[in-house]
Amino acid sequence: MKPINVGLLGIGTVGGGTFTVLQRNSEEITRRAGRPIRIVVVADKNIELAKQITGGACRVTDDAFSVVNDPEVDIVIELIGGYGVAKELVLQAIKNGKHLVTANKALLATHGNEIFKAAQDKGVMIGFEAAVAGGIPIIKAVREGLTANRIEWIAGIINGTTNFILSEMRDKGLSFDTVLKEAQRLGYAEADPTFDIEGVDAAHKITLLASLAFGIPVQFDKAYIEGISKLDAVDIKYAEQLGYRIKLLGITKRTSEGVELRVHPTLIPEKRLIANVEGAMNAVLVQADAVGATLYYGKGAGAEPTASSVIADLVDITRMHTADPENRVPHLAFQPDAMVDLPMLPINEVITSYYLRLRVADRAGVLADITRILADEQISIDAVIQKEPLEGEKEADLIMLTHQTREKRVDAAIVKIEGLGVVAGHVTKLRMEELGK
């Protein structure tokens, strides 16, 4: 059977893994796809590296545009990343009628509506399994496996770098800065870790999952994003004493008021399976009405895990490219003319529970003043613990867990509490999710 021809843009970690796995498992993959999948050309700025990895098995060029314009190429794999030249290449490939596979969550989360529309108009497919949670087939699960369901919410540990850092902080009782440096030394964190530690990478991914879950346009600009760089090790310790773990979660939820789309450090009960996902691993929990909760766990990054997703998309396209475009699986799970524009909730309208840590003067009436402010804002307290002041100190840490309430009420209460004059510094606020039904 005639092979389907692939042009690969970028032969870094994931590109190299894709090349290796395609070669190693070519027989199995061909049996599944129905015909061989062959990389015919690789574009990379580092031609020598490309030659070394491909070992003469295909053409090599430093001109990525020559690949997207190459009549021999049926499918383009974009592994360059970013929104600059990658966007131009992707749009040019689509214009030329090529199907596309990409791991570029930043590009799809910010320009996805334009790119999916261009692909729809041209009748080409875009596979982006590798863009969310690396090797975990979460796109396939949400887009196809759960189509019977009304999806209620998704909560995911979808950034391995931050999960590694949080695991180390908890395990070893170290500060964020110390663990970040160690993570960089070990190669778990990039030299510029901003996108990971500030939650941007997770926000790109949860933005895509929100569209797939609810049939809404891609709206990265509506995501609330808070990373872990300001997280204090003491809160990880106190959370643990209260029976919780802190994870950086990407959360999207459909409520009667609109869609929540948020990334932030979150307390989760330690009895939940997802609370026990450690190190650089990823996990995504999906709550849906018919099936209930399903949990997807695996490696969220790395050469071969991510290649596994890239190749799954290549196989899907190979199987489906001759089908009428309207008979294929829609890019965002819902038919393009059936997408809806639900309101996106700003963070201050979100309803959840909260962990508050205050450093307070240890004297009569302080707790009463604080609880009165919370009561005035109709915030119900779930638990309170006060730590003994350390030897020679006059102030004590006070930790309060609230029942569910609207975020703007908590913020209003915090302003009043900080104005009491008995609180040293600021109140630390963290969100809590039960992740039950």
Ligand code: HSE
């Ligand atoms: N930088 C990501 C992570 C992997 O740390 O999980 C690629 O999405």
